[in-house]
Every structure is written in C-alpha cells, then in structure tokens.
Amino acid sequence: MQVKDTNKNRRDVAILAVVCLVLQLAVAPNLALGNGHINFALVFAGIVALTRGGRIGVICGFVAGLVFDLLGTGPMGVMSLLLTVASYFMGIEVRNRLAEDFSGSMIVYVIAAVAVCLLHNLTMFLVGQATDFVDVLFLRSLPSALLSVLAFLPFAYLISRAGSNSSLGGGIGSSRPKHSGKYNIGGV
C-alpha cells in the first residue's frame, strides 16, 4: 500500500535543497575543471525531477535556477529558464525514474546537463559575457557538464538505493517494482 506523506516529501526536498545550496556556496567555487564549476542547482533540479517530476519538479527547477542566478554575476532568469525547461522534460513521466530505471535516468540527466551548461554559456556568449566560442564550449560548458554529472552520481546512487524507504527515492510510483529499464547495462 502506498502511503502519501506530503509533509515528509516536502521535508526531504527541503533538506536536499539546503544541502545543494550549501555545496553550491562552499564547494562549487573552490573546485574547478578548466573554467567549469559544479552546478548544484542542476543536480538538485535533476534529482527532484527524476524522483518526483511534474509540478514539484518544475517548481524546484525554477527556484534552483533563480537562486543560481542570484548567486552569480550575470543576467537573471537564464538558469531559471533552462532548469524549468530541463525539469519539465526530465520529470514529464511523473514517477520515480531514478529508483526504477537508474541507467535510463542517468542518460536523461547527462543529456540535460550538457544541454543546460551549453545553452547557459552560449547565452552568456550571446549577451557579451564571453568572447571566444571555443573557450565557451571546451573550457566552460563541457567541464561544467562533466562536473555536474559527477556530482549527481552519489546523490542518484543513494536515492535510488533508498528506494521506497525515502519519499524522494520512492514517493510517487514507489509501489512499482524495480526494473533495470530500457537501458540495461551488463544485465543488471
């Protein structure tokens, strides 16, 4: 029987938000690959979208993007727009994809991460914040995407392992049995 505990769901999302905010403020500025930094707003939005999806995912994506924009120095609204759209598409199935289809979820997240980082830096390039397209691509976008994917992995692993024990790991659709999904790797 699936019991919907809204307060627990909200609490788990809030805890994850605080963790990601602290990491964005404390860790992201001090770890870099090229000029790329970890985007914990993307990590947060990805986790909520892939575990909850739907309206909650979109709201969390927008808020995470807005906070990211506020913490930066560029124009507002760019990351919030990208994370809103990314969260919508990642969470369009409104189920806990992360627990049910880990490999598929990772592929979706990687595509979203590359797209978000590339479009964000491309927007900055178009508004005059950067001058060299090659640098935008190879020194900023790809390193940022790679780091954001690496940062996503431990969260995704823990939450997918938590399964139905956690509201984030098994809120909506937790009654559905686990399966390896469309993108089966090594017969797992």
Next chain:
Amino acid sequence: MPTLSAGSSNNSGFRRNNASSGGRIAIIFVVLSLVLFTASARDTGTGPFSVVRGVVSTIVMPVRFVGAAVTAPLQGLGNVFANLTADQGTLSELKAENEQLKAKNSELQEAEQTATRLQNLLALQSTYSLQSTAARIISASTDSWSDTVTIDKGTTSSLAVGMPVSDSNGAIGQIIECGPASSTVRLISDENSSVSAMVQSSRAQGMLRGSADGTLRLTLIGTDQTVSVGDTVVTSGLGGVFPKGLPLGTVASVSKNPGALYYDIVVTPLSKTESFEEVLVITSLTEGQHATSEDIQSADNQGSSGSADAQQSQATNSDGAASNESGQNQG
C-alpha cells in the same frame, strides 16, 4: 507522446498517477524567467536586482567563508585540467618548482605568512600613498563564465562599485557589485576585463586584457615600440580608475606576425588570488596618481610613426582605454 497540458488523465503511454506533468506551470515560469532576463539586462547596477543580489550575498557570506576554509586544501585540484594539457617540459618544471615550494612551505608558519602579507600590503599602501580599505577574499566565482572573487567588505565599509582592488603584489581587479557586507571583484584575468597598462621600462601604452584560459594579453602595443620578455607591466592611470604605476604583471612572451601592426604580448600576472588573502580596496585617488598630461599626450602620439591605419587604431585605443577601464563594472 505527452502534451504540455497533460493533466491527471492516464491516456498516454506514461504513468501519471494523479499528478500533473507541470506543463502549465512550466510555461508560466518560462515567461517569468524571460521577463526577469529582460529586466535584469536593463539593470544598470543600482536597480532592484543589484539590491537583492547584495542582500543574498550578505546572507550567504558565512557559508562561503566556511566553505573556503574547508576546501582550501583541495584548491590545487583546480589545476588538473591545466596539468592534463601541459607538455612534458612544463610538467617537469612544475614538478621541480613544486618540490621547491613544498620545501619552502614547510619552513614557514601560517602566522608568519599572514604577517608578511599584511606587511607587504602596508608597504604597497605606503609606497603608492594609497587611500584604501583592507579586506579579505572569502570566495571565488560560483559560475563558470566569470573570473571573480568575493571580499568581506561592502557598502557599510564605504566601498562602491568601480573601486580598484590590489593585493601585496599589485592590482588584481575592480569591484563590480557591492552589497552591504560583501563585494564582488572582477579579476584582471576575467575575459571581460581590460585595464589601461604600459610597459614600465619603455612607457609603451596598451590594454591588458584577460582571457578565458586565465592568461593576460597586452594589446595595442605597436611594433615600433620596445618590449622585452621580463619587462614589468604597470597601470597607466588613463581612465582615472586605477592609480598610475601599480604593477600588473611581467611580460612572458613577445611575438610579431609579419605585417602586423601590433605585438602579441603574453603577460604573467604577479598575483594569484586565493581565499583568505588580504587585499586593499583603493577608495580614492590622489592628484599624483592620475595619468599626467604628458602620459595622455604620449598615448595619443604612440603609433604616429606607423601607418595611417595604425594611427587611427591608436586614437581609438586611447579613448577605449579610458572607457574600458572605467567600464569594467558594466560587464
């Protein structure tokens, strides 16, 4: 295929339960984001967005401070990419240099380093008669497309947007955002940074620009000027933002393409900004720190021996130097 307006019905191939896929709210947020983007693009640095950013920056400052302290030992990981792309010779030199630095570092105590830095800052302040306020770097840039640092002083310490910032070695950047208790400094290595500079020995004047790979390039130095590897590059004072004569870096390489009007000069910065390093925010310039009329005349005349195109470019350079230097905060 799901639609944007998908509701609680379960007539698509996806499982939906009773929750919406969020299409409507996504459209609302997309429109809201576009409105925010348009409005913030028009913000001149004193509008509501800057105020909100200042407040947010003040609120999160303690977290940034703690984060910088915790991750200080890991900051060397940031050089992984540069190490991967460096050639063997460079890596060997860096390894040898690293050994020397380790040996030297083990002999020094943190307190002594801090005392030395503070003494150097005081010396710099005294040498250049700088009217300044001391601050400390608490965080680096949180995004990937700007090269900035956050310092722990703001408007409550009488700091303002546009003020130049230096460390014990010389100029490092300029304040571009100022909150009540913290400020954001755009470093001279930022891609959008350009500072009026000159070669100290030959007085050849040009523009020191940052780049995405962190190197500094001294541009608009005509090929009829004299520039050598190892020359010190200092601020020229044109534009009235940076005091004249503040060190910026040393010339690492000078190259000239056939038929080119200007040298291609790479400059090594004197400073490497790190968390908790003390800096000076120069709050005002004295009369003697502005570029003299002779300097301005020299900049105007520079390139007069070149072609007509060169002369036109140099004239643009002189104007651009002032506007770009003071316009750093617009980026």
